[in-house]
Amino acid sequence: MSDTYAGQTDELLINMGPQHPSTHGVLRVLLRLDGEIVLDADPDIGYLHSSLEKIGEAKTWQQFVPYTDRFDYLSAINNEFAFVRAVEKLLGVRVTERCEYIRVIMAELQRIASHLMYFTSMGLDTGAVTVYLHCFRDRERLIDLFEDATGQRLLYHYLRIGGVRNDLPHDFVARVRDFIDYFPARLQEYDNLLTRNRVFRGRMEGIATISREEAVRHGMSGPCLRACGVDHDLRKIIGYSVYPQFEFEVPVYDTCDAMARHLVRCDEMVQSLRILKQATDKLPDGETNVKVPRVIKPEPGAVYERIEGPRGEVGCYLISDGSDKPLRMRWRPPSYFNLQPLPQLMRGGYVADTVVAIASLDIMLGDIDK
Amino acid sequence: MLLRDTFNAIRQWTEGLFTGWGMPDDWAFLTTEILVWIVGVVCAIAVMMVAALVLVYLERKVAGYIQSRLGPMRVGPIGLFQTAMDAVKLLVKEDIVPQGADKVLHTVGPALFFTVSLMAWLVVPWDDGVVIGRVVDQNIGVLYLMGVSGMTVIAILMGGWGSNNKWSLIGAVRAGAQMLSYEIPMLLALLCVVLAAESLSLGDIVGAQRGGSLLSWNIFKPWMWLPALLFIIAMFAEIARQPFDLPEAESELVGGYHTEYSGMKFALFFLAEYANILLISIVVTVMFLGGWLSPLGPIDSVIPGVLWLFAKAGLLVFFVLWVRWTLPRMRPDQMMSLSWKLLVPAGFLALAITTVAVMLGA
Numbered sequence: 001m002s003d004t005y006a007g008q009t010d011e012l013l014i015n016m017g018p019q020h021p022s023t024h025g026v027l028r029v030l031l032r033l034d035g036e037i038v039l040d041a042d043p044d045i046g047y048l049h050s051s052l053e054k055i056g057e058a059k060t061w062q063q064f065v066p067y068t069d070r071f072d073y074l075s076a077i078n079n080e081f082a083f084v085r086a087v088e089k090l091l092g093v094r095v096t097e098r099c100e101y102i103r104v105i106m107a108e109l110q111r112i113a114s115h116l117m118y119f120t121s122m123g124l125d126t127g128a129v130t131v132y133l134h135c136f137r138d139r140e141r142l143i144d145l146f147e148d149a150t151g152q153r154l155l156y157h158y159l160r161i162g163g164v165r166n167d168l169p170h171d172f173v174a175r176v177r178d179f180i181d182y183f184p185a186r187l188q189e190y191d192n193l194l195t196r197n198r199v200f201r202g203r204m205e206g207i208a209t210i211s212r213e214e215a216v217r218h219g220m221s222g223p224c225l226r227a228c229g230v231d232h233d234l235r236k237i238i239g240y241s242v243y244p245q246f247e248f249e250v251p252v253y254d255t256c257d258a259m260a261r262h263l264v265r266c267d268e269m270v271q272s273l274r275i276l277k278q279a280t281d282k283l284p285d286g287e288t289n290v291k292v293p294r295v296i297k298p299e300p301g302a303v304y305e306r307i308e309g310p311r312g313e314v315g316c317y318l319i320s321d322g323s324d325k326p327l328r329m330r331w332r333p334p335s336y337f338n339l340q341p342l343p344q345l346m347r348g349g350y351v352a353d354t355v356v357a358i359a360s361l362d363i364m365l366g367d368i369d370k
Numbered sequence: 371m372l373l374r375d376t377f378n379a380i381r382q383w384t385e386g387l388f389t390g391w392g393m394p395d396d397w398a399f400l401t402t403e404i405l406v407w408i409v410g411v412v413c414a415i416a417v418m419m420v421a422a423l424v425l426v427y428l429e430r431k432v433a434g435y436i437q438s439r440l441g442p443m444r445v446g447p448i449g450l451f452q453t454a455m456d457a458v459k460l461l462v463k464e465d466i467v468p469q470g471a472d473k474v475l476h477t478v479g480p481a482l483f484f485t486v487s488l489m490a491w492l493v494v495p496w497d498d499g500v501v502i503g504r505v506v507d508q509n510i511g512v513l514y515l516m517g518v519s520g521m522t523v524i525a526i527l528m529g530g531w532g533s534n535n536k537w538s539l540i541g542a543v544r545a546g547a548q549m550l551s552y553e554i555p556m557l558l559a560l561l562c563v564v565l566a567a568e569s570l571s572l573g574d575i576v577g578a579q580r581g582g583s584l585l586s587w588n589i590f591k592p593w594m595w596l597p598a599l600l601f602i603i604a605m606f607a608e609i610a611r612q613p614f615d616l617p618e619a620e621s622e623l624v625g626g627y628h629t630e631y632s633g634m635k636f637a638l639f640f641l642a643e644y645a646n647i648l649l650i651s652i653v654v655t656v657m658f659l660g661g662w663l664s665p666l667g668p669i670d671s672v673i674p675g676v677l678w679l680f681a682k683a684g685l686l687v688f689f690v691l692w693v694r695w696t697l698p699r700m701r702p703d704q705m706m707s708l709s710w711k712l713l714v715p716a717g718f719l720a721l722a723i724t725t726v727a728v729m730l731g732a
C-alpha cells in the first residue's frame with residue numbers, strides 16, 4: 001500500500017487567470033503542470049469582447065473609423081489604415097500622393113511605438129523592469145509627435161475616408177528627423193540591456209518554438225511568421241500604398257524560437273527608421289484630402305483589404321449592400337491567428353517559459369476579442 | 371574604539387554590580403550575558419527596522435534614477451517619509467486570511483521569517499569585540515549563520531503552503547529549491563574564509579584581516595577571489611533578488627509566496643527581506659572586506675569601526691539594488707544548473723586553492 005503512494009506525483013491544473021501581470025490583457029490560460037513542466041495549455045479568450053463587429057453593422061462608414069482604433073489599441077493607425085483603404089476601394093476613391101506619404105509616415109511611427117511596447121512587456125515578463133521605463137521614455141517622444149499631429153496620444157482617429165483629418169504641423173517633419181537621429185543610440189542601449197544579455201538569451205533561445213509548417217498552417221503572420229524563415233511581408237508582396245517607392249529590407253530569421261521573434265522586431269525598427277527617412281525626404285506637397293460625399297453609399301460588393309501591421313496581417317472584410325452602413329464588417333486580427341498555436345508553444349516548456357511564449361507572440365487582446 | 375570601550379565598560383560594570391550583590395562569579399557572568407542579549411536584541415530589532423526603512427526608500431530612489439525618473443518625491447522632503455508612511459499603512463490594513471488557508475501556517479510563516487532574520491543579527495561584529503551574542507560567536511559564529519539562514523526556507527514554505535494558492539505554492543517550492551541549492555556554494559566559500567582565519571568566529575575572521583593597511587583584507591588576496599565571487603553570486607540567490615528572484619517573480623507569480631498576505635504579516639515578510647539584504651551585505655563585508663577595519667589602517671582611531679562597517683556594507687547594498695533593476699530573471703532550471711553544475715565544483719576548487727595557500731603559510 002505504502003509503496004504505491006510513495007513518490008507518486010499528481011498533475012496540477014492551474015489557472016493563469018484573466019487577471020495576471022503577464023498575459024498582455026485579459027487572457028486566460030489553463031495550464032496542466034507536472035511540477036514545473038507544462039503538459040498542456042488551453043487558452044480561453046473573450047474577456048474583452050465588445051461586439052465591435054456588430055457595432056460595425058449599425059454605424060455608418062465614417063462613424064466606424066474610431067472603432068477600428070480600438071481593435072489593436074497599441075497600433076491604432078495600422079487598424080485605421082486597413083479599414084480606410086477597404087472603404088476607399090469600395091468607393092473607387094484614390095487618395096492623393098501626399099496623403100499616402102503621410103499615412104505611411106504615421107504607420108511606420110506607429111510600428112516603432114508598438115515594437116517599443118513589445119520591448120516593454122518582454123522586459124517586464126523576464127524581469128528586466130528598467131527596460132519598461134526606458135522604452136516608455138522613447139515612446140513618449142513618439143506619442144508627443146502623434147499628439148501634435150492628431151491631437152490624441154493613443155487612439156488617434158486620424159486617417160479618414162478619402163484622406164487624413166488634418167495636414168501635418170509645420171515642424172513635424174523636422175521632429176521626425178530628430179527622432180530618426182536620436183533613436184539608433186537607444187536601440188543600441190536596448191540591445192545591450194536585453195538582446196545581448198546572457199540571462200535574457202538563456203530565457204529566449206530555443207524557447208517556444210514552432211515549426212515553419214505549423215506556423216503557416218495556423219495562419220500566423222508578421223514577426224512570428226518571419227521568425228520561422230518565411231519571407232512574407234505584405235509591404236513587399238502586395239506593395240500597397242506607396243511602399244514600393246521605398247527601399248527597405250524585411251528581416252527574416254529561421255530559428256523559429258522566441259529569440260528569433262525578438263530579433264525580427266529589433267531589426268524591423270531599424271528598417272522603419274529607414275522608411276521614415278525616405279518618406280520624410282520625399283514628402284510631396286499638395287492636397288491631403290479628396291472630396292468624398294457626405295453620405296457614403298458604396299456600390300454593393302465585397303472587399304478584403306489587408307495591410308502589414310506590427311503584429312502581422314491586419315485584414316478588413318467589408319460587404320456593402322448599397323446603403324450607408326456596412327452589411328458586414330469582419331476584422332481579421334493578426335493576434336488571433338498568432339495565438340492559435342499557443343498550446344504547441346507552451347507544451348514541454350517550463351512555467352517560466354509560458355510568459356515568454358505569450359510575450360514573444362506580442363498578442364493584443366483587443367484584437368483577439370474584438 | 372569608542373563603541374568597544376563603552377560596551378566593555380558597561381559589561382564589566384554590570385558584572386561588578388552583580389558580584390557586589392553577592393552573586394557567584396559565573397552566575398554574574400551569565401546574568402550579564404543575558405542582559406546584554408536582551409538589550410542587544412532590542413538594539414538589533416531597532417537596527418533591522420531602521421535598516422529596512424532606509425533600504426526600501428533607497429531601493430525606490432535608486433530604481434527611479436536608474437529608470438530615468440525620480441522615485442518617491444512627495445511624502446516628506448524628497449520622499450524621505452515614504453517608507454514610514456508605507457509601514458503605517460500596512461499596520462492599519464485589514465488582515466486577510468484566504469478561505470481554506472491553514473491559519474496556523476499562514477500566521478507563523480511571516481513571524482518565523484522575521485524571527486529567523488533577527489536571529490542572524492546576533493553574531494554580527496559591530497566593532498572589536500562588540501557582538502550581541504558573544505558566546506555564540508566565539509564558538510560557532512559562521513555555523514550559526516548558515517544554520518539560521520537555512521531556517522528561512524521553512525518560513526517561506528509555510529507561507530506558500532498556508533496560502534491555499536497554487537501560485538504561492540509554486541513560488542514557495544521554487545524558493546526552497548533555490549535557497550537550498552545555493553547554500554552549498556555559500557558554505558564552501560565561507561569555509562575558505564574560515565580556513566584562512568582558522569576560526570569560526572566572525573570577530574576572529576575580521577581580526578585575521580587586521581594588518582598594516584587596506585591590503586590585508588581578504589578581498590585583496592588572490593586565493594580569496596574565487597570564494598568572494600561565489601559568495602556574491604550565492605548571496606543574490608539567498609536573499610532572492612534578481613537575477614534570482616523566482617520566489618517572488620512578480621511577472622509570473624504575482625507575488626510568489628507572499629501573494630496572499632496583507633497588512634502586518636506582509637510587512638513582516640517585506641521588512642525582513644530588506645533587512646536580510648543589509649545583513650548579508652554585512653556578512654560579505656565581514657568575510658572579505660575587513661568588517662569594521664578602517665581602510666586607513668590602525669592610525670585611524672577616530673572614526674568608529676561600526677561606521678566603516680556600514681559604509682562598506684552600504685556599497686554592497688547599492689550593488690545589489692543596481693543589479694536588481696538591470697538584469698532579467700533566470701528560469702528555475704537554469705538557476706539550479708548554475709548552482710549544481712558550476713558553482714558547487716567551483717566551490718570545491720576554491721576550497722582546494724585556499725587549502726594550498728594556507729598550507730604554504732599565507
